[in-house]
Amino acid sequence: xxxxxxxxxxxxxxxxxxxxxxxxxxxxxxxxxxxxxxxxxxxxxxxxxxxxxxxxxxxxxxxxxxxxxxxxxxxxxxxxxxxxxxxxxxxxxxx
Numbered sequence: 001x002x003x004x005x006x007x008x009x010x011x012x013x014x015x016x017x018x019x020x021x022x023x024x025x026x027x028x029x030x031x032x033x034x035x036x037x038x039x040x041x042x043x044x045x046x047x048x049x050x051x052x053x054x055x056x057x058x059x060x061x062x063x064x065x066x067x068x069x070x071x072x073x074x075x076x077x078x079x080x081x082x083x084x085x086x087x088x089x090x091x092x093x094x095x
Contacts, residue, residue: 004048026051 007013018024027050034043055061081088 025054 027048030047030049032045032047033041034045036042078088080086
């Protein structure tokens with residue numbers, strides 16, 4: 001729920017009425033239990049999954065964004081950093 005509340009506070013999405021003749025996109029929450037090496041529960045995770053293939057551009061959404069990179073881009077950045085002696089740090093930003 002903390003991630004959902006964070007999205008609400010940041011205005012990531014807003015509730016609105018459906019256009020006439022349209023159905024809401026189906027979604028569900030997937031629950032996962034993360035365990036350590038001794039199989040002891042460490043963290044519970046929940047992920048809200050929408051059936052995005054039902055979405056229609058211009059009706060259900062107007063833009064999309066994915067912060068994914070491919071391995072070629074990562075290798076190029078690592079090679080550049082290695083050749084120039086840069087330090088690479090990794091962070092995980094929680095919404």
